[in-house]
Amino acid sequence: xxxxxxxxxxxxxxxxxxxxxxxxxxxxxxxxxxxxxxxxxxxxxxxxxxxxxxxxxxxxxxxxxxxxxxxxxxxxxxxxxxxxxxxxxxxxxxxxxxxxxxxxxxxxxxxxxxxxxxxxxxxxxxxxxxxxxxxxxxxxxxxxxxxxxxxxxxxxxxxxxxxxxxxxxxxxxxxxxx
Amino acid sequence: xxxxxxxxxxxxxxxxxxxxxxxxxxxxxxxxxxxxxxxxxxxxxxxxxxxxxxxxxxxxxxxxxxxxxxxxxxxxxxxxxxxxxxxxxxxxxxxxxxxxxxxxxxxxxxxxxxxxxxxxxxxxxxxxxxxxxxxxxxxxxxxxxxxxxxxxxxxxxxxxxxxxxx
Numbered sequence: 001x002x003x004x005x006x007x008x009x010x011x012x013x014x015x016x017x018x019x020x021x022x023x024x025x026x027x028x029x030x031x032x033x034x035x036x037x038x039x040x041x042x043x044x045x046x047x048x049x050x051x052x053x054x055x056x057x058x059x060x061x062x063x064x065x066x067x068x069x070x071x072x073x074x075x076x077x078x079x080x081x082x083x084x085x086x087x088x089x090x091x092x093x094x095x096x097x098x099x100x101x102x103x104x105x106x107x108x109x110x111x112x113x114x115x116x117x118x119x120x121x122x123x124x125x126x127x128x129x130x131x132x133x134x135x136x137x138x139x140x141x142x143x144x145x146x147x148x149x150x151x152x153x154x155x156x157x158x159x160x161x162x163x164x165x166x167x168x169x170x171x172x173x174x175x176x177x178x
Numbered sequence: 179x180x181x182x183x184x185x186x187x188x189x190x191x192x193x194x195x196x197x198x199x200x201x202x203x204x205x206x207x208x209x210x211x212x213x214x215x216x217x218x219x220x221x222x223x224x225x226x227x228x229x230x231x232x233x234x235x236x237x238x239x240x241x242x243x244x245x246x247x248x249x250x251x252x253x254x255x256x257x258x259x260x261x262x263x264x265x266x267x268x269x270x271x272x273x274x275x276x277x278x279x280x281x282x283x284x285x286x287x288x289x290x291x292x293x294x295x296x297x298x299x300x301x302x303x304x305x306x307x308x309x310x311x312x313x314x315x316x317x318x319x320x321x322x323x324x325x326x327x328x329x330x331x332x333x334x335x336x337x338x339x340x341x342x343x344x
Binding site: 176 | 220222245273274282318
């Protein structure tokens with residue numbers, strides 16, 4: 001068993017997922033973790049595939065290419081390491097940042113998080129509001145390691161938010177086992 | 179009286195509608211004891227339904243004692259053949275489940291319930307529960323109907339991979 005990543009992006013329309021995954025079935029590939037969404041009218045998919053040992057990334061790209069051409073998709077396939085990197089352990093928090101759009105919001109916020117040893121598990125951003133007054137909304141799911149002080153992190157994020165003229169909040173988002 | 183193994187997806191019993199108990203006898207009392215023992219064996223667990231230990235009968239236990247989100251709290255509650263008489267309000271919160279250990283999900287549920295069922299003594303009990311206790315009862319009743327939280331989430335963005343399992 002070998003693992004690959006497949007990334008595909010193209011103008012949104014019905015049939016993209018079926019078109020891309022059809023040739024993968026023929027190659028005896030299993031889809032494992034996948035994430036697909038629409039970004040500014042583009043359908044974007046990232047998937048991790050498990051395929052037979054003899055399979056090469058080039059062969060997957062070749063098999064998908066007729067569908068990619070028909071659907072006008074850009075597709076990339078890469079073989080990945082078999083090891084699964086260990087994720088950071090700690091408490092799960094949700095962080096939201098929103099305000100007038102300006103360059104550098106994602107970089108500045110994530111630099112504070114990264115500097116505190118906080119691991120980002122999920123991040124999505126949306127530009128909303130009227131064109132002449134765009135609003136930037138960023139939502140993150142993060143894991144705060146046990147030795148990081150969440151109050152101190154909150155103070156740093158709030159200070160940065162003030163500097164950037166945006167609003168920032170964070171709250172624990174751990175699940176209860178029922 | 180035993181701690182039983184907690185079954186996980188894709189065990190078929192977790193996706194089947196469980197059978198009513200009807201009359202509570204010695205077999206049902208033993209089931210109740212096993213549910214309580216198995217729930218208590220996992221410190222973070224506040225509820226367990228019979229299908230989770232492989233028994234396709236309508237029975238569950240909840241105990242939200244000491245939980246920070248609890249308002250009403252009836253201690254350890256075992257109910258057979260539960261029936262929801264009143265459900266009102268709605269609130270979304272993140273749930274995990276011992277039968278789906280790798281994922282969590284945001285689920286909207288009523289915030290107050292009146293639920294009727296049979297106790298381990300065979301008598302009828304009517305409970306008025308709210309907040310976290312209501313959520314726990316509804317999560318367990320879902321198990322009796324062959325549903326897990328994945329069947330209740332609003333969509334893919336409401337499901338998360340669990341990183342720490344305590």
